[in-house]
Amino acid sequence: VYFLTIDNAKFRKPVVPGDQLKIHVKKIKKRGNLLKFACEAMVDGAKAAEAEISAMMVTSD
Template sequence: MSETPERKPRTLDVLAIQDLLPHRYPILLVDRILDYEPGAWIRGVKNITMGELIFQGHFPKNPVFPGVLIVEAMAQTGGCLVLTTVPNRHDKLIYFMAIDNVKFRKPVVPGDQMIMDVKVMTLKGKIAKLRGEAFVDGQKVAEAEFMSMLVDAPQSEAQ
């Protein structure tokens, strides 16, 4: 009886991520995709460094990565998943429709490596409902559900 070989992870580096998403520094919040299953789930990484522009004002003497950016990072990770299966993705953008059931459990600070797990709840046509969880050192730091819509990009935004 032969064993099934272990599946090699599907990874994406930052250049492949930039090919999927229109975001660029300082708002690109996904550094690497560690693995994904098209249409099902994705795992991404965001390295939190003191060099982040946001830490100049949030908060200078007690730097904390803002919760809204944690949610955005999870959403961008989910956007990578959705866009991997869109044939004309360079002509599309993904917009938030709703953000629900958000919980922040622990501050994220410079030096942390945030791992984001995002799963598809529903994917129907142009609408996606996703659930994201963010972890630092194996501890859940945030979670959220979000809905998004795939729209045609204005000609000036198409890559």
């Protein structure tokens, strides 16, 4: 997998050492070997960050 872009990134609150960061990722689009994901990072149930990430699936030859 190659990461291509990070779009609409928003950092909502600071994350400090000792915080437990939970990352939720949902596939929102797939076209051929290109994928787009909606991502959220949560700390104590509150959204700390969010972004859309694009990636490309590749096979090794």
